Amino acid sequence: MTSTPVEARAGSPVDSPVTLRATAAPGQPDVTPELEELYRGFEAELLVPLWTEIGDLMPAHPRSRALPHRWTWERLVRLAEGAGRLVPVGRGGERRAIALANPGLGGRPFATPTLWAAIQYLMPGEDAPEHRHTQHAFRFVVEGSGVWTVVGGDPVPMNRGDFLPQAGWNWHAHHNATDRPMAWIDGLDIPFQYLAEAQFFEFGRDGISGAERITPERSRSERLWGHPGLSPVGARHTAPGSPLLSYKWEYTDRALADQLALEREGHAATVEPGHAAVRFSNPVDGADVLPTLRAEFHRVARGAETAPVRETGSSVFQVFDGSGTVTVGDRTWTVARGDLFVVPSWEPFSARSEAGASDSDSGALDLFRFSDAPVFEALRLHRTTKDSR
Known part of the structure; x- marks a missing residue:
């Protein structure tokens, strides 16, 4: 609201951020000089009556400020390549990360009111210096390989299809061990912690050690925690988030393929016909990874279409493979490998696969998704509904 000069109690003029206007409308009090005087008193004392705000504060259903939007991977990578030539990756800029800015959020670098998504780009032989922050984060690789993220001294390889979660307040750096640049997406809860005013950040070392500059096929975390259905008896993990720092594409791919194969054999295995899905989980307790x-x-699967779903909370999707059409609210887009799009709170979402052998290794439309669902579930605010077709 705009600032309006009003009279303070002592009679001296002050600026109040509260502006109230008496309006003639159903359910509102009659507009009289006495009501106007009452509102000026409210402004002076920084008070806002609920009857003037209830439509915005308590709507019948969520009305997100975020808007459905799509970013094409081809354009993102082209701009990231330009940044690779022009923008240093060392201290000061602190990562060559380019955030998605939702058109409904006033230019803030937020994909949704609670989620951050960015493309990060590392040139051949480059290091991204070490730091840590309270924001929970992950990396997802839609193409390429050759970068290792070093988390707490543990070098973790990053390859196409890998999902790499990292809970907050862990030291981490990256190094590109190849002669080719590499791009991936970062997801964090930066907007949520920003709004909650709970964030901390700390610089680490300017460079990583020779012992951390190795390029193992599997990280220490994978060797200890990356065995399906098996937990190490001699290891304890009490920190927040998953101790497994890389979820390999080969296991994700196999799980999705098996679900669709079981469906074809007549067994209940999928979310709905032609729609397989998995959730990345913490091997310690089965909870969300972050x-x-x-x-x-x-x-x-090719030719399948998902039923429209509405959920409280927001999501960001990236097309990993294949092609198709996605509908978010009243917007419909054709999407292809790498494209990202946003689903705001309570906007209906559905997808139709038009993928085939020419544009998808699996012959299907593969979608990576991340959301703020754990926050909404912890606060008992999560609600979902699926439309019938």
């Missing part, structure tokens, strides 16, 4: 972020992978 306290504030949920990550899933969806596979929609």
Whole structure:
């Protein structure tokens, strides 16, 4: 609201951020000089009556400020390549990360009111210096390989299809061990922690050690925690988030393929016909991999279409493979590998697969998704509904 000069109690003029206007409308009090005087008193004392705000504060259903929007991977990568030539990756800029800015959020670098998504780009031989922050984060690789993220001294390889979660307040750096640049997406809960005023950040070392500059095929975390259905008896993990720092594409791919194969054999295995899905989970307790972020992978068989779903909370999707059309609210787009799009709170979402052998290794539309669902579930605010077709 705009600032309006009003009279303070002592009679001296002040600026109040509260502006109230008496309006003639159903359910509102009659507009009289006495009401106007009452409103000026409210302004002076920084008071806002609920009857003037209830439509915005308590709507019948969520009305997100975020808007449905799509970013094409081809354009993102082209701009990231330009940044790679022009923008240093060292201290000061602190990562060559380019955030998605939702058109409904006033130019803030937020994909949704609670989620951050960015493309990060590392040139051949480059290091991204070490730091840590309270924001929970992950990396997802839609193409390429050759970068290792070093988390707490543990070098973790990043390859196409890998999902790499990292809970807040862990030291981390990246190094590109190849002669080719590499791009990936970062997801964090930066907007949520920003709005909650709970964030901390700390610089680490300017460079990583020789012992951390190795390029193992599997990280220490994978060797200890990356065995399906098996937990190490001699290891304890009490920190928030998953101790497994890389969820390999080969396991995700196999799980999705098996669900669709079981469906074809007549067994109940999928979300709905032609729609397989998995959730990345913490091997310690089966919970979400991060306290504030949920990550899933969806596979929609060629010709299949998902039923429209509405959920409280927001999501960001990236097309991993294939092509198709997606509908978010009243917007419909054709999407292809790498494209990202946003689903705001309570906007209906559906997808139709038009993928085939020419544009998809699986022959299906593969979608990576992350959302703020753990926050809404913890606060008992999560609600979902699926429209019948």
